Amino acid sequence: MASDFMPTPKRVHPLRKRRVQVAHWRSIWRRFSNQLSRLSISCAGYGVILSLLLIFLYLLWEVLPLLRGAQLEAQGQQPLAVSIEQPLALALSPSADLALILSATQGALWIDPVSGQLHQQQPLPFLSSAQVQHFSQADAETGLSAWGLSQGELWVSQHRFYSVYQEGELVSQGNVEFPLPITQPFDPEGRALILTALATNLAQSQLLLAAVSEDQRLLVQRWQLQPEVKLLEQSVQRLDFQAQYLLIDANLKHLLIIDTQAQLQVFSAGQEGPAITWQKQLETRLSGMEGITHLLRLPGGRSFLSADTQGQVQQWQLIQKAGHELSLQKLRQFPALSQSIQHLSADPYSKSFLAMDQQGQTALYPTTSGEEPLRWSASAQTQHWSFAAHPQRLIALDADGLTSWQVHHPHPEISWRTLWTQVHYEGYEAPAWVWQPAVAHDSFEPKFSLTPLMLGTLKTALFSLLFAMPLAIMAAIYTACFMSPGLRAWVKPGIELMEAFPTVIIGFIAGLWLAPWVEAHLASVISLLLFLPFAMLLAGLFNQKWLPKLLKRPVPGSGTELFILLPWLFLCGAVLIYCAPQLEAFWFQGDLGAWLSAHSIDYEQRNAMIVGIAMGFAVIPAIFSIAEDALFNVPRHLTQGALALGASPWQTVRRVVLPAAAAGIFSALMIGLGRALGETMILLMASGNTPLSNFNLFEGMRSLSASLVIELPETAVGSSHYRVLFLAALLLFVFTFVLNTLAEVVRQRLRQHYRTL
Amino acid sequence: MKKWTEGGQPWIWLSAGALSCALIMLLGTLGWIAAQGLHHFWPKPIYQLELPATDASSPRALSFLAQPLRSGQVVDQSQDEQLWRLGNRDLQNQEYLWLPKSAGAEFSRPENALRIERQAWGDLFGFAQALIWQETQEDTRQEQRVPAEAAEFWSSLQTQLRVTQALQQQIRLLERREMGRLNQQLEQIRRQLRTSASHDPDTHAALLTTQQQLLHDHERLRLYLQNLYQQAAQPQLEIRLAQGETHALGLDQILRITRPNALSFIEKLQLYLHNIWAFLTENPREANTQGGIFPALYGTLVMVLLMTLLVTPFGVLAAIYLHEYAGKSLLARWIRISVYNLAGIPSIVFGVFGLGFFIYLVGGQLDQWLFADALPAPTLGTPGLIWVSLTLALLTLPVVIVATEEGLARIPRSLRDGSLALGATPAETLWRIILPLATPAMLTGLILAIARAAGEVAPLMLVGVVKLAPTLPLDDVFPYLHLDRKIMHLGYHIFDASFQSPDPEAARPLVYATALVLILLILLLNLSAIRIRHHLRERYQRFHNL
Known part of the structure; x- marks a missing residue:
């Protein structure tokens, strides 16, 4: 082979010439293959590095849409083919291809919002004989509207959108129905109804109708819608004030009335003999509101919005704290518009609403976060707004026709603040960190606070390090500094093997064996933690003082202590567990469980202590291995120098070895912390998985990693929940990556430092 | 005494104590699992329990055939009780019974009592x-x-x-x-x-x-x-x-x-070994609370094999690139540190990536191209064997890279210089001299990767491991290797049988036994990695001495 590279002689034998030629081709081939190999290996190398980088980029790519603000894209204005008189409401089918306009004179007009053509005009029977005095709507998903008429009649209409296949395409169609039988006028006295309100409960099985007549009487009817339509109760009573706005709460239990003095009066249903009456429960002001211009029940009815002449919008809820009277609570104040607010409209498909002032300044607010809205200016003549879900569309009706916008705001319920700070959710007494991503109904607020999960993760890491750190580092000190090389060759790989212990097994033992055992033997565990160190010292003292000369004083550095301690500690442990009931009787009057509950300490079977022990067990090998390496690799001449100067072995360790290896021990702890942060199975099986935000040793927690494994398979791709979980994964990635990098850099520095010593 | 404390002796004893505690915990856990797992297969005697008629509510004397399980204080906290397994789930209203030891039951061991293991009902x-x-x-x-x-x-x-x-x-x-x-x-x-x-x-x-x-x-x-x-x-x-x-x-x-009561010791031993064999080779029954773990064992092995095929070429090539070609620049150093650190990234993050990127993005796209006629039922856009293996391959890539690079770094410089001096190109030096010498290092890396993969559960729960798979991922039906099938896995089997089982009492011993199998598998792999690494070191020692 080597001869191929020899200089070619000048005169050559023909046979030799042939060989030279071959050699020439071979050298070309060799050069080529060298390049090829270099190229392919580099490609593979880059490929691997890029694919690992891809993990980070992909996670980031899934998370970014969460933090993108709202965007609006104007779709243009479409004049309508018919002129609309006195429009009362505008509704849009979920796929935005059919619009319904309810008019006080023309009835229901079904319109194609793209072309502006009239599909169908559906006259409503009552419009010919009476005038509409007041019109109101229930939650958009029900399609229910109440028409308060001049002769004391109240009609309830229900519009529905449905999809049909037409020539292979899904097309929306709709119609208007009247779900309630009209037997007699709503107001027996036949006075005009100047205020109406209606709402259904969550299951849409009950309907509450309320109206105020022109002579200030409050009329209420409760209807059952399913399984059959029937009237459940009705009542009439006189009001002693001028009502201006009327709302119904979520459980159909309270009526909220605002009078012309901007006073809020809350009436609650109560039984009085056989009759139902509505009694005043609360009278209060909406503080901070100057001249209310609009009141809007948010979907679900758990809270409502008020707007005033100053351009302010506030969110309120009625709340009844345990043992307290009903009260009004301000949830939040939204960034104000500059002029008096003309219009409020809630998006039924996502947690946001729209407000418009009298100059046409419009803002789309995210409800839960209460953050800065998306502002733009629309026509001041706009009368009605409506929303569609797919695509996210916003449509406005004014005198010239329909104007539509494409909205890009898929995750209005998420903002940096709702993820981390306390948020005052609907139905909650105070701002709180809540992780409750899956909700029973679309009208509930999903609660995406990562803080409880983050705290859960940190709590586990903290308790597991508290357990593992002393054990692992002390064990590393002993193995590195005091153990004979022969024994060390067995012990070190032995403990390192523990690292390969599948965590699912540790989790299983912790969750199914350790947790119930500790619950039954809490006193034993506490006495083990307290007395085992004393048992170790006792063994040392005994060995020093009273053992016969023959057996006494194992040579320092031989590791003999281990052989004394192993059986001794085992024995002590057994004795302590056996004696624990006596200790319990002595300290806690015989029942630790009762003592704990008497001191109002909650004890859950799967708690932070169990997780700490189990996870500590899992991270001990990692910490031990790296710390031991750092300690063992402290240059020999340093320790020998110290010993030669008369320091005792432990003084040498404390003053020379530990300071030299401190960086290595730090890096070991970082690695241990990284493992504890990302561990999943132990937490899944032994932590109880309740998202609590506290550091109580005897309560459980839910971590980021366990949430990922439980929730991710069940989320819809691209939903807010899905993206928040990806954010959790990204956080885990970044945390552990930073910790590990820190540890690695420290370790490399240390290695160089040793080399220079 | 003073001398003893001044010299720091207490601290030495404390550190020795910490090590002892760690060792006791490790050995204790291993021993506990082994004892619980192995104990289960030993044929237990069947007792006939005669309970005297106690009060008016149960005037009839009761008679049961039962096997003792364990003792504790469960129903009544004040006295010792024994848990009996009565069996006959379909014929009696209870399958387990905690009986106080003081209940005055009469025991006998009828010679011809039968234990019949059934397809259903235990x-x-x-x-x-x-x-x-x-x-x-x-x-x-x-x-x-x-x-x-x-x-x-x-x-x-x-x-x-x-x-x-x-x-x-x-x-x-x-x-x-x-x-x-x-x-x-x-x-x-x-x-x-x-x-x-x-x-x-x-x-x-x-x-x-x-x-x-x-x-x-x-x-x-x-x-x-x-x-x-x-x-x-x-x-x-x-x-x-x-x-x-x-x-x-x-x-x-x-x-x-x-007939456990009629068996001699030798017969019991035979039955014991047979039980263990059956546990390893049979299918699970009764929602994983009975029967064997064969599909889980098989699934784990197939998954790990496929993962090995995927991770080996890329891991080794990336290690060679990092060691031979990446150089010593600052960027290269950072890349190296990053790759090392990926070994410390929580495995669940890889699972999330696998679900989002591999399954929803890549799998969904492949379905559009290749299996459009089956849509909307996903073929590859759903968790399955291929995605499990790919995710694990990505997860273990750093392990293989680190081990291989370590092996490459151990090869004495003299060998490389010698080869180059004799006129070999760098590629020839690499492929003919260095790689053959580094093979054991690669093998070590691979074995460690396999051990890690076999013990990993959390990411697999996202990308294709299920509690019960009706079919095996590799069988004798064309196309033999079914990349789109969901698989069973030992680790997940442990989680499922212990936490989501309808009958935890019956599942518990099986979980211990499964855990023992998994631990033995992983220990075996790790020990062989250590062995190989040890050989490797000795081998290079020889080169250093040249």
């Missing part, structure tokens, strides 16, 4: 009464009945059991092979029919004919199987329960009949 404890089967001779059916007292009872029971089991074997084969093939073809035709209807009327008609033919075959096979099932269910064993009533049990329900 074990049955009772006494044999008679064997009944029908024999067809010259068109006349004759009922045969052999009472338990008869001398030939056990031999005819064995014969009948063997006949039934042969029938069941035949049924299984027919179902898996013939029925499976027919179903596959029907499914294929159904898909073709969906597309061909609008395109080509001739093909459409032909397909319809074939479909008719196949449906006909399917029906014939179904009837034949039905007949076989009836044949298998025909012989019956009459059992007398402890309370006295009798119960007829079809032999097709019976997996194994033992």
Whole structure:
């Protein structure tokens, strides 16, 4: 082979010439293959590095849409083919291809919002004989509207959108129905109804109708819608004030009335003999509101919005704290518009609403976060707004026709603040960190606070390090500094093997064996933690003082202590567990469980202590291995120098070895912390998985990693929940990556430092 | 005393104590798992419990056949109790019983008490009464009945059991092979029919004919199987329960009949080994609370093998790149640190990546291109074997890279210099000199990767491991390796059987046994990695001494 590279002689034998030629081709081939190999290996190398980088980029790519603000894209204005008189409401089918306009004179007009053509005009029977005095709507998903008429009649209409296949395409169609039988006028006295309100409960099985007549009487009817339509109760009573706005709460239990003095009066249903009456429960002001211009029940009815002449919008809820009277609570104040607010409209498909002032300044607010809205200016003549879900569309009706916008705001319920700070959710007494991503109904607020999960993760890491750190580092000190090389060759790989212990097994033992055992033997565990160190010292003292000369004083550095301690500690442990009931009787009057509950300490079977022990067990090998390496690799001449100067072995360790290896021990702890942060199975099986935000040793927690494994398979791709979980994964990635990098850099520095010593 | 504390002796003892604690915990856990896991297979005696009539509410004396499980203080915290397993889940209203030790029960160990392991409903404890089967001779059916007292009872029971089991074997084969093939073809035709209807009327008609033919075959096979099932269910064993009533049990329900009280030590040992073997080779039954772990073991192995095939070339090439070509620049140093650190990234993050990127993005796209006719049912856009293996390959890539690079770094410089000095190109040096020497290092890396992969559970729960997979990922049906199938896995089996089981009491010993198998597998892998690494070091020691 080597001869191929020899200089070619000048005169050559023909046979030799042939060989030279071959050699020439071979050298070309060799050069080529060298390049090829270099190229392919580099490609593979880059490929691997890029694919690992891809993990980070992909996670980031899934998370970014969460933090993108709202965007609006104007779709243009479409004049309508018919002129609309006195429009009362505008509704849009979920796929935005059919619009319904309810008019006080023309009835229901079904319109194609793209072309502006009239599909169908559906006259409503009552419009010919009476005038509409007041019109109101229930939650958009029900399609229910109440028409308060001049002769004391109240009609309830229900519009529905449905999809049909037409020539292979899904097309929306709709119609208007009247779900309630009209037997007699709503107001027996036949006075005009100047205020109406209606709402259904969550299951849409009950309907509450309320109206105020022109002579200030409050009329209420409760209807059952399913399984059959029937009237459940009705009542009439006189009001002693001028009502201006009327709302119904979520459980159909309270009526909220605002009078012309901007006073809020809350009436609650109560039984009085056989009759139902509505009694005043609360009278209060909406503080901070100057001249209310609009009141809007948010979907679900758990809270409502008020707007005033100053351009302010506030969110309120009625709340009844345990043992307290009903009260009004301000949830939040939204960034104000500059002029008096003309219009409020809630998006039924996502947690946001729209407000418009009298100059046409419009803002789309995210409800839960209460953050800065998306502002733009629309026509001041706009009368009605409506929303569609797919695509996210916003449509406005004014005198010239329909104007539509494409909205890009898929995750209005998420903002940096709702993820981390306390948020005052609907139905909650105070701002709180809540992780409750899956909700029973679309009208509930999903609660995406990562803080409880983050705290859960940190709590586990903290308790597991508290357990593992002393054990692992002390064990590393002993193995590195005091153990004979022969024994060390067995012990070190032995403990390192523990690292390969599948965590699912540790989790299983912790969750199914350790947790119930500790619950039954809490006193034993506490006495083990307290007395085992004393048992170790006792063994040392005994060995020093009273053992016969023959057996006494194992040579320092031989590791003999281990052989004394192993059986001794085992024995002590057994004795302590056996004696624990006596200790319990002595300290806690015989029942630790009762003592704990008497001191109002909650004890859950799967708690932070169990997780700490189990996870500590899992991270001990990692910490031990790296710390031991750092300690063992402290240059020999340093320790020998110290010993030669008369320091005792432990003084040498404390003053020379530990300071030299401190960086290595730090890096070991970082690695241990990284493992504890990302561990999943132990937490899944032994932590109880309740998202609590506290550091109580005897309560459980839910971590980021366990949430990922439980929730991710069940989320819809691209939903807010899905993206928040990806954010959790990204956080885990970044945390552990930073910790590990820190540890690695420290370790490399240390290695160089040793080399220079 | 003062001298003792001044010299820092207490600290030495404390550190030794910490190490002892760690060792006790490690050995204790291992020992506990081994004891619990192995203990389960030892045939336990069956006791007959006679409970005296205590009060007016239970005037009748009760009699049970039961096996002791464990003792504790569960129902009544003040006294010691023993947990008994009564079996006969379908015949009695309770399968387990905590009985106070002071309840005054009388125990006996009837010699001929039977433990019958059944296909469904768990074990049955009772006494044999008679064997009944029908024999067809010259068109006349004759009922045969052999009472338990008869001398030939056990031999005819064995014969009948063997006949039934042969029938069941035949049924299984027919179902898996013939029925499976027919179903596959029907499914294929159904898909073709969906597309061909609008395109080509001739093909459409032909397909319809074939479909008719196949449906006909399917029906014939179904009837034949039905007949076989009836044949298998025909012989019956009459059992007398402890309370006295009798119960007829079809032999097709019976997996194994033992008489634990009549066994000698040697027979018990045989049965013990047989039980362990059955645990490793049988399918799980009764929602993973009984039977074996074969599909989980098999799934783990297939998954790990596939992962090895994926991770080896890339891991090794990336390590070579980092060591040979990346150089020593700051960027290269950072890349190296980053790659090392990926070994410390939580595995669940890889699972999330696998689910989002591999399954939803890549799998979904592949479905659009390759399996459009099956949509909207996803083929590759759903968790499955290929994604499990890919995710694990990504997860273990850093392990392989680190180990291989370490091996490359250990190769003495002199060898490389020598090769280059003799005129070899860098590529030749690499492929002929360095790589062969680094093979053991790569092997070490691979084994460590396999050990890590075998013990990993959390990411797998996202990308394709399920509690019960009806089919194996690698079998004798074309295309043999089914990349889209979901698999079972030992680690997940442990999680599922211990935490999501309908019968935790029955599942617990099996979980310990499964855990033991998993630990042994991983220990074996790790120990062999250590072995190889050790050999490697000695080998280079030799080169250094040259």
